[in-house]
Amino acid sequence: MDGKNIRVRFAPSPTGYLHVGGARTALFNYLFAKNTGGTFILRIEDTDRTRFQEDSLKEIFESLRWLGLDWAEGPEKGGNFGPYIQSERLDLYKKHAQILLDRGMAYPCFCTSERLEQVRKEKEARKEQHGGYDRHCRDMSKEEAQKLIDAGTPYVIRLKAPLEGSVSFMDGIRGEIETPVTMVDDTVLMKTDGFPTYHLASVVDDHHMEISHVMRGDEWIASTPRHVLLYQAFGWTPPVFAHLPVILSPDGGKLSKRKGAASVMDYKKAGYLPEALVNFLALLGWNPGDDREIMPLTDIIEAFSMNKISAKPSVFDEQKLEWMNGQYMENYDPTQLLSELEPMWAERGLPVNGFDEVYKKRVIALLQVRSKKVTEIAENADYFFKDPEEFAEQQAKKQFKRMVLPALEKIMERAVGIQWSREAADTLFHAVADELGMSPGKINPVVRIALTGVGGGPDLFDMLDLLGVETSMRRIKKAHDFIDKNVEG
């Protein structure tokens, strides 16, 4: 495809946080743009003043940027097709509503919401085929309408939809979709408050911003015919549409906040890496055509194509996300992890300020390979910053035996004054075990518990090395005394 002309947009409305479904839509648009050498545009659809939320914009920008989906045109960026916030484009919509009015393809409607509600109820009671407006004001004379307008009667502007025939459009994922026009009622274009509806605004903007492909959630499929009708009324060529299937929660319903963390920023807080989330989201409803799963963004971009997008809704499997995150954790840059971890450690009340950056990064290096989430590093690093206060009961019961006491004593004796290192510790421990005729399997687990208070964790000698001889021996002494005091024969 000719990249020069490919222009796609992600068009969220600022009514709350960015959830993973929206993020996936943004991602697919981004991938398509990058793959074709096109332009990824961000546009804010804030035409509903009642649902607008002040913090929402900030949150959306932050989420997108955290994911690495920066836009080439849009708010805070500018571009030749701005402004990119719909509430700043009201004149454009008004002008276009007027064009349709002048052409007799739209008309003012004075029906109150109460009457509309009434009509809806009656239709429902009669089990009529399809809901929608009964076109009450459609044939009102121009004079009569003008009189009402002059009298200050509130009104909306509706599209005069054709009464027979059918509309069809090309869906990039599903193929052609055809709808009988009887399913399309006279859509409201301009609301009483002077703001456009989504339908008018998105069509006008997509046209003026020269959007070539509209990739959006598939809840829009049913409204697309009315969009096509609008393009026809204006005499414009519609873009290619591609409706992305929804993301479902594990129990089948639509993914929502109640069913786990649905917002992008919640995933950040939960310890996920943006690269992993992006990789995971890319594979929800799309695949590269081969068996690759762990794919850096550049590879995803390169492999991306619209016709590999599935039309089937998919379930958001957090377990798989976790696995994938673990894959990214293993090789992640410790410096970056550190900046995430600092506040988390501080929150746990750990005296991290007493340790230098090199030390902290070594802690991270030891833990990142065995953690699936950033938060796991935060939770399992306590003993690198302070002595364990107690010993895990089960492990202690199993390993703390009086027979290891001499070994611990010998280790402490010999450790004095030696040049400490991982190898030195290793040598020392084996020598002691040898001399006493004991298996290291009896001694090492005890030292592990002494050092960390728990049963699992990094390699024992790596920890001995990092912790240093002084701290290590202090902890061994503590465990030694504990055993001496509490363990019988």
Next chain:
RNA sequence: GUCCCCAUCGUCUAGCCUGGCCUAGGACAUCGCCCUUUCGAGGCGACGACUGGGGUUCGAAUCCCCAUGGGGACGCCA
């Protein structure tokens, strides 16, 4: 209710367009075993699916129809 969309292991999916290479491949999860004197990672293996019924065809997961199931839409919300 009406209209639209969708349908392969529990989950994400390959295969479907252009029928035969499919005794249906991979991944997550689960369960074994190996490795590692810990945990995790890793290796090996097991379990596990073409929603059902009719066609078309020498042959169907693949094409057609119907049924069923799931999802969406039917707002002066997007």
